[in-house]
Amino acid sequence: GRAGAMERWSGRVALVTGASVGIGAAVARALVQHGMKAVGCARSVDKIEGPAPECQSAGYPGTLIPYKCDLSNEEEILSMFSAIKTLHQGVDVCINNAGLARPEPLLSGRTEGWRTMIDVNVMAVSICTREAYQSMKERNIDDGHIININSMNGHSVVPQSVVHFYSATKYAVTALTEGLRQELREARTHIRATCISPGLVETGFAFKLHDNDPERAAATYESIRCLKAEDMANAVIYVLSAPPHVQIGDIQMRPTEQIS
16 A cells, blocks of 8 residues: 555655745655655754654654755755765655745736745756756666645646746746656656645745735635645655656646635
């Protein structure tokens, strides 16, 4: 079953970006439950340092390793990968989860908000992917996995001006994931590439997007019964536990009640 299929990942290293809250925190925890060493990175590393001993005391077979990293800074990403190499040999699974939306429409948005989204949602994903692949390659790891947390906004543009630029960055993730699949195949590896595209997930995401309007953020999650971070973690486990000849390209998942 599922647990048996996850056995081959036991003791191996997964990097989870944006692991302090929401989807990233749930994914990191699930990997630890399945015996992996999860390096959870975030800017506010204290939020990951909280759950780390909890995972230990819950008797999970893996370990959660908090790491402080600002993903908008390439130097910090590179030094994180070199620290992982020194301490844990390298990265076998890379889960590019960190992402954010700023409420900057195309006609009136501020450049800095657009740039932040590009840096985290596109550039950091690409840098982490490249470094994870190089880490696998130098250790002859042929069964690694790179999972990008995408969005349904990476597949259709909704008539909400505050997420139009965000949507463009997620369209980029859709293209990057497929491009990655092709390059991995050209390189004659069996390393797999997957993206997971959720609709509304109940996290702090909307509160960051509508940071000057907490009521609007709360209403986003109250209108329907949303996906939970745990649903996303289950999807990650499903992807990782697929047999070696099965590459899941994209999981598109929405709350049953979601309109678009």
